[in-house]
Amino acid sequence: KLKLGFYSETCPAAESIIRSTVRNAVFADPNMAAVLLRLHFHDCFVEGCDGSILINNVPDPERQAFGHQGVRGFDVIDKAKTQLETACPGVVSCADIVALAARDAIVMTNGPDYPVPTGRRDGRVSNKSLASEMPDVSDSIEKLKAKFFDKGLTEKDLVLLSAAHTIGTTACFFMTHRLFNFIPGGGSDPDINPSFLPELQQKCPQTGDPNVRLPMDEGSEQTFDKHILQNIKDGFAVLESDARLNEDLVTKSVIDSYFGVLNPLFGPSFEADFVQSVIKMGQIGVKTDLLGEIRKKCSSFN
Ligand code: HEM
Ligand SMILES: [Ca+2]
Numbered sequence: 001k002l003k004l005g006f007y008s009e010t011c012p013a014a015e016s017i018i019r020s021t022v023r024n025a026v027f028a029d030p031n032m033a034a035v036l037l038r039l040h041f042h043d044c045f046v047e048g049c050d051g052s053i054l055i056n057n058v059p060d061p062e063r064q065a066f067g068h069q070g071v072r073g074f075d076v077i078d079k080a081k082t083q084l085e086t087a088c089p090g091v092v093s094c095a096d097i098v099a100l101a102a103r104d105a106i107v108m109t110n111g112p113d114y115p116v117p118t119g120r121r122d123g124r125v126s127n128k129s130l131a132s133e134m135p136d137v138s139d140s141i142e143k144l145k146a147k148f149f150d151k152g153l154t155e156k157d158l159v160l161l162s163a164a165h166t167i168g169t170t171a172c173f174f175m176t177h178r179l180f181n182f183i184p185g186g187g188s189d190p191d192i193n194p195s196f197l198p199e200l201q202q203k204c205p206q207t208g209d210p211n212v213r214l215p216m217d218e219g220s221e222q223t224f225d226k227h228i229l230q231n232i233k234d235g236f237a238v239l240e241s242d243a244r245l246n247e248d249l250v251t252k253s254v255i256d257s258y259f260g261v262l263n264p265l266f267g268p269s270f271e272a273d274f275v276q277s278v279i280k281m282g283q284i285g286v287k288t289d290l291l292g293e294i295r296k297k298c299s300s301f302n
């Protein structure tokens with residue numbers, strides 16, 4: 001089982017080393033905050049939060065899977081690991097670095113700070129055939145829910161964790177289905193607010209460069225806040241999977257709960273609820289005690 005402050009005796013500086021590495025990376029490139037948060041999600045959903053996505057010294061490593069398209073941030077994790085190996089060799093797992101870096105990335109974008117239970121050990125498996133549980137932008141709401149249920153996550157978790165799209169950008173690559181092929185024979189997702197559609201189509205034209213990037217939370221892409229949920233409510237969701245959350249009665253009521261007339265004085269707190277969900281995500285399939293290993297280098301098995 002994970003516990004708070006797992007390294008308090010064996011490597012007291014662990015969390016501060018990771019935080020300063022993340023801080024430097026985000027100062028140098030503000031997009032790194034979103035990149036690191038996404039990395040944590042992709043690690044946890046395949047083989048559990050065990051650093052399996054970090055491996056690159058085997059044939060067909062997991063990170064090459066289609067479902068991990070565009071995932072980055074490995075160099076930041078490696079940088080933190082190098083410093084940790086100097087301070088306390090062989091002690092801090094790469095899986096914990098990923099979880100802690102995601103927390104620090106949220107803090108760097110004005111999101112909530114929270115304690116991360118630690119003690120994850122690094123997995124010994126990484127293969128690109130194992131990433132089929134990754135949600136896809138074009139999954140139906142039923143499929144998204146099912147993929148989250150399979151990981152022990154509820155509809156509420158699905159909404160709150162999708163709200164991580166409050167920071168960061170998407171490549172136009174993920175937009176073509178929604179903008180030009182949503183309706184068989186051609187046509188866009190009717191959920192897109194008509195005043196937003198021309199802007200999206202202009203930024204991501206059908207025959208344009210699929211690598212062009214656009215913010216997922218229009219107007220607030222550098223700040224960790226509930227603005228993304230307002231955008232989803234209003235038809236300003238950029239990602240197809242985010243838009244689906246507003247069509248389902250259960251997920252829609254979760255979104256609406258953060259905008260009640262009594263909010264923010266009495267309603268549920270988006271930040272507090274997000275923290276619960278992300279801590280839960282961070283426990284998926286963790287390997288502790290005698291399982292796994294503590295890698296010496298995050299990109300290779302020992
Ligand atoms: C519900 C299922 C989800 C789907 C289908 C999905 C899909 C995507 C896609 C297609 C992108 C754009 C990637 C790119 O172009 O580089 C993206 C970005 C991102 N996702 Fe998700 N995502 C989901 C859930 C999550 C969760 C649970 C988290 C974290 C808790 C998360 C965090 C992020 C972040 C922070 C980015 C921005 C990355 C950047 O700016 O480079 N996503 N997501
Ligand atoms: Ca993993």
Ligand SMILES: [Ca+2]
Nearest residue numbers: 166217220223
């Ligand atoms: Ca935002």
